[in-house]
Amino acid sequence: HELEKDLLKIKDSPAVTLDGRTIELSGNIETADEVQEVIDHGAKGIGLFRTEYFFITRGTLPGEEEQYRYYQNVIRKMAPDPVLFRTLDVGGDKLAAWVEDNVEANPFMGWRGIRFTLSRKDILRTQLRAMYRAAAHGRARIMFPMVSIVDEVRQALAICAEVREDLKRERYQFGEKVEIGIMIETPSAVAMADALAREVDFFSIGSNDLIQYALAVDRGNSRISYLYNPLHPAILRLIDDTVRAAHKNNIWVGICGEMVADARVRGALLLIGLGLDEFSANAYMIPEIKKIIRSITYDETRALVKKALKKSTASEVVTLLDAFIEEKRPELMEFIPRGPV
Ligand code: PEP
Numbered sequence: 001h002e003l004e005k006d007l008l009k010i011k012d013s014p015a016v017t018l019d020g021r022t023i024e025l026s027g028n029i030e031t032a033d034e035v036q037e038v039i040d041h042g043a044k045g046i047g048l049f050r051t052e053y054f055f056i057t058r059g060t061l062p063g064e065e066e067q068y069r070y071y072q073n074v075i076r077k078m079a080p081d082p083v084l085f086r087t088l089d090v091g092g093d094k095l096a097a098w099v100e101d102n103v104e105a106n107p108f109m110g111w112r113g114i115r116f117t118l119s120r121k122d123i124l125r126t127q128l129r130a131m132y133r134a135a136a137h138g139r140a141r142i143m144f145p146m147v148s149i150v151d152e153v154r155q156a157l158a159i160c161a162e163v164r165e166d167l168k169r170e171r172y173q174f175g176e177k178v179e180i181g182i183m184i185e186t187p188s189a190v191a192m193a194d195a196l197a198r199e200v201d202f203f204s205i206g207s208n209d210l211i212q213y214a215l216a217v218d219r220g221n222s223r224i225s226y227l228y229n230p231l232h233p234a235i236l237r238l239i240d241d242t243v244r245a246a247h248k249n250n251i252w253v254g255i256c257g258e259m260v261a262d263a264r265v266r267g268a269l270l271l272i273g274l275g276l277d278e279f280s281a282n283a284y285m286i287p288e289i290k291k292i293i294r295s296i297t298y299d300e301t302r303a304l305v306k307k308a309l310k311k312s313t314a315s316e317v318v319t320l321l322d323a324f325i326e327e328k329r330p331e332l333m334e335f336i337p338r339g340p341v
């Protein structure tokens, strides 16, 4: 409690490194009730609104008006800061009662995220209409989860354009300048990041799934959880490739997976040095991330990343990071996680 109280003192300070690099710091939410908590912890926006919770906590599909009112409420509360809506991400571990025939042999490799919504365009259209209409009341961004091929993004963008045309024709007020992005959660999306970056306005790395698919480790299976490591050089290389492709194409790139919550200061130092423009995390993590950003220079984190990318194992990366923290920033030692990561 003491530590938390102390961290909250910088709640209204900017998330800027000692050498002046500003990182957009936003919060992850699953329901509208969590917005106040995000604001209270000093985030400047919502970086991941997991909209599926509105859909899976009930027996029937919500309609456009109901979704519009729900989204509008979040946008108004957060304005003028942005709210990043993720389109419905059901499948895998998130099953909705109203989806018929959802039993699959490999649900994480199956009918989830954008694959589901592109095959149920009625559901996607209704959700996009509600989001675009809500966007008229503040600042909204929209992103699609679980992208594995470029064709999916093109189809989704075409539906967004149709929805905007329909709303205009029907004389609705809607957000005309909504940025559209995708989550980077699959190794194929990383491999194709340069092509994907030419299609969209931003990337947000879903490290929870990216780690799962890159290391072929079920994120919920405790038997093999030793493989689930955000600091593995394989993961750092994938993030590095993603950031480079994004920046080469002049789009911004954030991360909304639980990487910092899991690896704490070790993860934060690496992600800053990898060049991420935005971090989105659960509200309780925001003050700690801000404190870390404000305690270091971008230059020294870049030097750390350069070395980390050459390591062969996650434990070598940990040794490198802990030596740096102990020697150069001992005040951050309290943020080193106890335990395996
Ligand atoms: C992720 O995969 O990192 C992510 C943010 O999405 P979710 O955890 O909801 O699958």
Ligand code: MG
Pocket (backbone or CB within 6 Å): 145, 185, 206, 208, 209
């Ligand atoms: Mg995910």
